[in-house]
Amino acid sequence: MANQFKEYLQKYGIKPSTIRIKILDYFYHHRTHPTAEEIYQALLAELPTLSRASIYNTLDLFLSRGLLKTLPTEDRETHYDMNLDFHGHFECEKCGKIYDFSPPAFEHSPQELQGFVIHSKEMYYRGICAPCLHKKP
Amino acid sequence: MANQFKEYLQKYGIKPSTIRIKILDYFYHHRTHPTAEEIYQALLAELPTLSRASIYNTLDLFLSRGLLKTLPTEDRETHYDMNLDFHGHFECEKCGKIYDFSPPAFEHSPQELQGFVIHSKEMYYRGICAPCLHKKP
DNA sequence: CTAAATGCAAACGGTTTGCAATGCT
DNA sequence: AGCATTGCAAACCGTTTGCATTTAG
Numbered sequence: 001m002a003n004q005f006k007e008y009l010q011k012y013g014i015k016p017s018t019i020r021i022k023i024l025d026y027f028y029h030h031r032t033h034p035t036a037e038e039i040y041q042a043l044l045a046e047l048p049t050l051s052r053a054s055i056y057n058t059l060d061l062f063l064s065r066g067l068l069k070t071l072p073t074e075d076r077e078t079h080y081d082m083n084l085d086f087h088g089h090f091e092c093e094k095c096g097k098i099y100d101f102s103p104p105a106f107e108h109s110p111q112e113l114q115g116f117v118i119h120s121k122e123m124y125y126r127g128i129c130a131p132c133l134h135k136k137p
Numbered sequence: 138m139a140n141q142f143k144e145y146l147q148k149y150g151i152k153p154s155t156i157r158i159k160i161l162d163y164f165y166h167h168r169t170h171p172t173a174e175e176i177y178q179a180l181l182a183e184l185p186t187l188s189r190a191s192i193y194n195t196l197d198l199f200l201s202r203g204l205l206k207t208l209p210t211e212d213r214e215t216h217y218d219m220n221l222d223f224h225g226h227f228e229c230e231k232c233g234k235i236y237d238f239s240p241p242a243f244e245h246s247p248q249e250l251q252g253f254v255i256h257s258k259e260m261y262y263r264g265i266c267a268p269c270l271h272k273k274p
Numbered sequence: 275c276t277a278a279a280t281g282c283a284a285a286c287g288g289t290t291t292g293c294a295a296t297g298c299t
Numbered sequence: 300a301g302c303a304t305t306g307c308a309a310a311c312c313g314t315t316t317g318c319a320t321t322t323a324g
Contacts, residue, residue, distance in 0.1 A: 017279060017322090036313080049321095051281045056314065063211060072209040072259060074200055076289080077313065090250055101249035106241035113227055113238055115267035122209060124259040130252035154297095154304060173288080186296095188306045193289060213314080214288065 012065045019058050022047065027068075027082040033089070033098050035077040066119050071098070088123035094132040101125075149202045156195050159184065164205075164219040170226070170235050172214040203256050208235070225260035231269040238262075 005024045006016040014020060022043050026034070034042075040055045059080060062068040071079040071089060079098075081089070090099040103123055142161045143153040151157060159180050163171070171179075177192045196217060199205040208216040208226060216235070218226070227236040240260055 015278080019280075049281065051283095052313090053282075053315080054280050057280080060315095066263075069263070070209045070211060072207045072261070074207060088247065090253060090255075093256065099249065101247040104243035104245055104247055106243065108241055110225065110238040110241055112236065113262070115270065116227060116264055117270065118227075118262050118264040119230065120263045122259075122261040122263075124209070124261065125250070125255050126203075126206070126257045126259075127253055127255040133252070133254065152303080156305075186306065188308095189288090190290080190307075191305050194305080197290095 012067050014061065014065055014067075018047070019043075019050070019054050020061075023055070023058050023062070024067075027080075031100075033071055033079045033081050035075075035079055037077065039080075069120055069122060071122075072124050073098075083120055086121055088125065090125040090127065090129065092129040092132055093126055094128055097129060099129065149204050151198065151202055151204075155184070156180075156187070156191050157198075160192070160195050160199070161204075164217075168219075168237075170208055170216045170218050172212075172216055174214065176217075206257055206259060208259075209261050210235075220257055223258050225262065227262040227264065227266070229266040229269055230263055231265050234266060236266065 005021045005028075008024065009016045009020055023039060026039055026042055030042075032038075036052065036055050036059060039059075040050065040052050043050055043055075059068065063070070063080075067083060068080045069083050071081055071091075073079045073091065086103055088101045088103050090101060091097075092099070103121075142158045142165075145161065146153045146157055160176060163176055163179055167179075169175075173189065173192050173196060176196075177187065177189050180187055180192075196205065200207070200217075204220060205217045206220050208218055208228075210216045210228065212233075223240055225238045225240050227238060228234075229236070240258075
C-alpha cells in the first residue's frame with residue numbers, strides 16, 4: 001500500500017516522505033474534504049512530534065503540484081480535496097455537508113479557453129440537500 | 138441606476154443601504170473577482186468613514202443570501218464573485234489572472250443530486266493561459 | 275557529510291467581534 | 300424613540316515564516 005503512494009508521489013515529481021505518505025493515506029482512506037487541522041489531529045496519534053507547519057508545508061506542496069485542490073467553502077478554514085478523477089461537489093447550505101457527484105458530460109468545451117492548458121476542473125454547487133428538505137423545521 | 142440596485146437587493150430580501158448599493162455597484166461596473174480589501178480601497182474615496190468591518194458585514198450578508206459566492210483561489214485573501222448568470226472561471230497558475238468563460242452545455246444533470254435544490258453552480262478550472270504559454274521564459 | 279524534511283515558536287494578517295455612534299422611519 | 304446600519308479598535312485564529320533539529324542517502 002505504502003509503495004503505491006510512493007509511486008503516486010513520484011509520478012507528481014514529489015519525493016516520498018513519512019508525512020507525505022501519511023497525508024496521502026489519509027485522503028485515500030477518508031474520502032472527505034478535510035481541513036488542515038483535521039488532518040493534523042488524525043495523524044498526531046501516529047506521529048507524536050508532528051507539527052502543523054509540516055501539514056501546511058505538505059498541503060501547499062501538494063496544491064502546487066496539482067495533487068490537491070481547495071474548495072470554495074464559506075468556512076474560515078480551508079478545505080482540501082484530492083484531485084483523483086474529476087468529480088463535482090454539492091455543499092448543503094443548511095447542514096454544511098459536502099456531497100460528491102459524478103460530473104455531467106459536456107457537449108463541447110468553452111471557446112474562451114482555446115489554446116489554454118487545463119490542469120484541473122472543479123464544479124461546486126450550493127443549495128439544500130434532500131435530507132434537509134425533508135426535515136421538519 | 139441606483140433604483141435598479143435597490144430592487145435587486147429587495148428581490149434577495151435585503152434592505153437597501155448606502156454601502157450595500159455601492160458594493161453592488163462596484164461589482165456591476167468592474168466585473169472582476171475582487172478581495173474585500175480591493176472593494177474597501179475603491180469605496181474609500183466616496184465614503185471616507187468607511188470601515189473594513191462594514192465591508193465584511195455586507196459581503197457576508199450577500200454570501201448568505203446567495204448574491205455572491207467565493208472562488209477557490211489559492212490566495213490568502215478571499216475573492217468574491219457576483220452570482221449573475223452562470224459562468225465558469227479559469228485561474229492561470231502562472232500569472233494568477235482569472236478568466237471568465239461561458240459554461241459548456243450539459244447533456245444531463247447528475248443523478249446523485251436527485252431531489253436536491255441547487256441554488257448556484259460554480260465551475261473552476263486551473264491551468265496555464267494562452268498568453269503565458271506563448272511568453273518566453 | 276550534505277541536503278532535504280520536519281519541528282518549534284513567534285509573528286502575520288485577513289477576518290471577526292463587541293460595542294459605541296450614527297442613520298433611518 | 301426604537302431599531303438597523305455603520306464605524307472603530309481590539310482580539311482572534313488559521314496560516315506563514317525563520318531558524319534549529321532531525322532524517323535520509
